[in-house]
Amino acid sequence: MEKNKVQFITKTALIAAAYAALTLSFSFISYREVQFRIAEILVLFVFIEPKYATGLVLGCILANLPSPLGVIDVIVGPFATLVAILFIIAIRKTVGYSKNSLIIASFGPVIANAFIVGWELYYLFQTPLWMNALYVGIGEFVVVTVVGTVVVSSMMKNQRFIEKLSI
Template sequence: MPTRHLTTIALIAAIYAALTLALSPFSYGFIQFRISESLTVLPWITPLAIPGLFIGAIIANLFSPVGLYDVLFGSLASLIAAWLTAKMPTRWLAPLPPVLINAIIIGILLGTVSGLPVTIPAAMLYVGIGQLIVCYGFGLPFLRLIERFRDQIPGARSR
């Protein structure tokens, strides 16, 4: 793999982890606005974002109050969502996989292991709303902006 591709993967991972940790009061919990999730639209542009987001999620989830469960299941949710985002046919659908996958997986996780009196459907709803706001409110405008620089992004696909 070319150095430029490895650098792109590492940069995406570092930005995701840094944003999550810098904004940690908003990044963890039932009602979370993980601003770093706005980067989850990147696989629609370049598949190099898939491992970058996965690694970034692992690093960020090492600091999660849910602990090892979030490292395992949260990072897996990010990997699945990133892979599905790369498969989306239109820009408007690109933010949808992170919203749905995280609402389901993280909602179940938080509803199961948090110890708070909240049902799994309620936890899924809370996580889904936060994801919807971040992925569509920040991610979609970010995607529109980044598309202008597609020719400078390693591994970028033409759409």
């Protein structure tokens, strides 16, 4: 197997494991109506390296297998993650690679999860969609936009580290 394929598989597995481990480690705030899923910071890694998308979606699937919301969360959660990732990649391609475009890209996970996971919670608990979207959106905003952009923009300043992240 050539070096690039091994590197891709290894980094994909590491990202998936990191996402799942972070979600499960903080399970008390990772599921339900009000959630602060710390692992969502990793979604911004696709801004640096789009090939991390596969690992992030797989990680979300693994993290949602033991979800108290059931099998629907294994489908809906990764779908929201995929939509968020596609938004981030599109922003990176159209706006460019900068701290400002990273901030704009961070709104993809906020919006995707607010509405998609918000709908899931509406479906499961029959609670108002707007309330679910608001709660999920606030959690995503705090984790991804406030904390995640600080973490990832700090990483972006270290060119050696960025080279290590690339696949």
